[in-house]
Amino acid sequence: MTINWDEPRLLAKNIVKRFGDRQILSGVNLEVYPGQIVALLGSSGSGKSTLLRCLNLIEQIDDGQIWLESQEISKPAVNQDLVRAEIGLVFQAYNLFSHMTILQNITLALTHVHGQEKDQAKATALRWLVRIGLADKADQYPDKLSGGQQQRTAIARAVATNPKLLLLDEVTSALDPELVGEVLGLIRELKSAGTTIVMATHELNFARELADWVVFLDNGKIIEEAEPEVFFTDPKQDRTKEFLSHRLK
Numbered sequence: 001m002t003i004n005w006d007e008p009r010l011l012a013k014n015i016v017k018r019f020g021d022r023q024i025l026s027g028v029n030l031e032v033y034p035g036q037i038v039a040l041l042g043s044s045g046s047g048k049s050t051l052l053r054c055l056n057l058i059e060q061i062d063d064g065q066i067w068l069e070s071q072e073i074s075k076p077a078v079n080q081d082l083v084r085a086e087i088g089l090v091f092q093a094y095n096l097f098s099h100m101t102i103l104q105n106i107t108l109a110l111t112h113v114h115g116q117e118k119d120q121a122k123a124t125a126l127r128w129l130v131r132i133g134l135a136d137k138a139d140q141y142p143d144k145l146s147g148g149q150q151q152r153t154a155i156a157r158a159v160a161t162n163p164k165l166l167l168l169d170e171v172t173s174a175l176d177p178e179l180v181g182e183v184l185g186l187i188r189e190l191k192s193a194g195t196t197i198v199m200a201t202h203e204l205n206f207a208r209e210l211a212d213w214v215v216f217l218d219n220g221k222i223i224e225e226a227e228p229e230v231f232f233t234d235p236k237q238d239r240t241k242e243f244l245s246h247r248l249k
Contacts (some may be wrong), residue, residue, distance in 0.1 A: 006033075007033075007069070007070075008031045008032060008033055008067070008069075009032050009033060009034045009036075009068070009069060009164060009165055009196045010030065010031070010032040010055065010066070010067070010068060010165055010196075010198070011030070011031055011032075011066070011067040012028060012029060012030040012031075012051075012054075012055065012064065012065070012066045012067075013029055013064055013065045013066075014027050014028070014029060014063060014064040014065070015027070015028040015029070015030075015051065015054060015061055015063070015064035015066070016028075016061060016062045016063035016064055017047075017050055017051075017054055017059060017061055017062055017220075018062050023220060024047050024050045024220050025047050025050060025051060025054065025061075025220045026219075026220045026221050027064075027221065028047070028051060028064075028217070028220070028221070028222055029222065030051075030055075030198075030215065030222075032165070032196060032198055032213075033196075033212075034194070034196050035191075035194045035195075035196055036196055036197070036212040036213060037187075037191055037196075037197045037198075037199065037210055037211045037212055037213075038197070038198045038199070038211065038212065038213045038214075038215060039199055039200075039201055039207035039210075039211035039213070039214045039215065039228075040052075040198065040199065040200040040201070040215050040217060041200075041201070041202075041204065041207065041214060041215065041216045041217070041243070042200075042216055042217035042218055042243075043218070043243065045219075046217040046218050046219065046220070047217050047219070047220040047221075048169075048170075048200035048217055049169050049170070049200060050220075051200075051217070052089065052167045052169050052198065052200055053089075053169075054066070055087070055165075055167060055198065056084060056087050056089045056167055057073065057074075057078075057080045057083055057084060058089075061074055068083065068086065068087070068164060068165065069164065071083075081113075085109075085113050085114065085161070085163075086163055086164045086165070087163055087164065087165045087166075087167060088158030088159055088161065088163040088165070088166040088167065089158065089166075089167045089169070090151075090154050090155050090158050090166070090167070090168050090169065090171050091154075091169050091170075091171075092169055092170040092171055092172075092173045092174045093174060094142070094147075094150045094151055094153075094154045094174075095154060096142040096150055096153060096154055096157075097142075098141065098142055098143060099141075100141070101138065101139050101140060101141055102129065102134065102137050102138055102139075102140055102141075102142065102145070102153050103122065103125050103126070103129065103138040103139060105142070105153060105157055106124075106125035106128060106129070106153070106156060106157045106160050107121040107122055107124075107125045108157075109157065109160075109161055110124055110125065110160060110161060113161070114161055124160055125138075125156075125160060126138065128156040128159070128160050129153075129156065131156070131189075132152045132153070132155075132156050132186060133152075134149060134152065134153065137149065146179060147174065147175045147176065147179050148175055148176075148179030148180075148182035148183055149182070151171055151172070151174075151175060151179075151182075151183045152182060152183060152186050154171075155168070155171065155183070155186055155187070155190075156186075159190060159195060164196065165196050165197075165198065166190070166195055166196065166197045166198075167197075167198050167199070168187070168197060168198070168199035168200070168201070169199075169200050170200050170201060170202065171183055171187075171199070171201075172184065172201070172202075172203055173202060180203070184203065184206050187199070187206075187210070188210060191210055199211075202247075204232075204244070204247055204248055205248075207228065208228045208231075208232050209228075211228050212227070212228075213225065213226075213227060213228075214226060214227070214228050214231040214232075216231070216237075216239075216240050216243065218239050218243070223237050223239050223240055224236060224237045224239075224240045232244065232248070
């Protein structure tokens with residue numbers, strides 16, 4: 001596949017999402033280029049998770065358009081299953097299948113969604129388990145792993161299919177502090193490998209270090225966005241300054 005580095009991998013225009021009378025997203029625009037990490041920041045309820053679920057078509061938008069490369073994926077007639085096969089999404093709650101081994105969790109989408117032969121899928125899964133340091137856990141079930149190990153497995157499951165885009169929804173927020181570094185280390189490796197990522201996170205120092213672009217949402221609107229150095233050292237909006245003052249030590 002030829003990559004056009006000058007064209008957005010993901011383009012969202014004027015995204016609106018409502019739940020009943022409540023408007024959760026109000027005209028959100030987002031551009032993500034190949035190999036970029038875009039960090040979504042904001043308080044609880046700001047719309048970060050809803051935006052990710054809209055980008056993956058789990059939630060249907062009420063207005064706006066979303067493109068994945070040259071395909072408008074927000075059209076009603078689009079095959080949502082085919083689109084989701086090209087977008088990995090990892091939640092804070094892992095969502096591993098408890099009745100399957102770690103190896104089976106990773107091979108499932110490879111065989112059932114992407115049509116790989118079992119041997120090929122197993123080889124792919126094992127390569128990822130080696131990469132995340134869990135090859136010796138391949139035949140164990142999720143409840144035998146720590147939270148950090150489960151989350152690393154969930155991320156490996158999402159990227160094993162070589163998605164065009166990886167969405168991470170507060171993947172460290174359910175972890176004990178000593179386990180957070182394991183998961184952030186994996187994300188750092190994925191960036192080095194050129195993975196395109198949009199991540200909602202409360203790890204501000206990590207966003208500052210690793211993100212290419214930072215987007216701050218508040219009440220469903222983008223209040224400010226910039227490169228990390230500018231965003232964290234010279235925020236322009238009062239709401240951004242207030243948010244950072246309470247979270248950066």
